[in-house]
Amino acid sequence: MAKITRIKASDEPSRKDEGDEPLITRKKVTVKDKKTENSVRKETKKIEKAIDSKSKSDKKPFILFRPFVYLGRYLRDSWRELRQVRWPNRKTTWKMVLAVIVYTLLFVIFISVLDLFFSWLFNLILSK
Numbered sequence: 001m002a003k004i005t006r007i008k009a010s011d012e013p014s015r016k017d018e019g020d021e022p023l024i025t026r027k028k029v030t031v032k033d034k035k036t037e038n039s040v041r042k043e044t045k046k047i048e049k050a051i052d053s054k055s056k057s058d059k060k061p062f063i064l065f066r067p068f069v070y071l072g073r074y075l076r077d078s079w080r081e082l083r084q085v086r087w088p089n090r091k092t093t094w095k096m097v098l099a100v101i102v103y104t105l106l107f108v109i110f111i112s113v114l115d116l117f118f119s120w121l122f123n124l125i126l127s128k
Contacts, residue, residue: 004040 060066088096 004037004044
């Protein structure tokens with residue numbers, strides 16, 4: 001029988017200084033067969049790697065490198081968001097372009113008519 005330490009995160013906060021971080025508890029598990037033992041070991045290693053990588057990523061970079069780190073994170077996250085976008089096909093794109101052109105022309109005509117009307121009105125008032 002092998003003794004394996006299983007790491008489990010609970011819902012309770014661990015300490016006052018850590019805030020809302022989950023409490024990590026270690027539980028001893030006794031495994032009887034080899035297949036289950038190997039799978040539990042692999043699972044435990046994955047969990048420990050995740051915990052180690054989280055603790056490494058919590059370190060703040062040197063102050064001179066922070067802008068570059070933040071820029072890199074921004075570009076990485078932006079690229080992830082762009083990959084999730086569902087881009088329109090050519091036909092839909094042209095429909096939207098034509099709609100923008102039509103609405104722009106309508107507003108240009110509307111503003112021009114208002115400008116001519118107010119110019120005529122002010123000239124009428126000021127000419128007296």
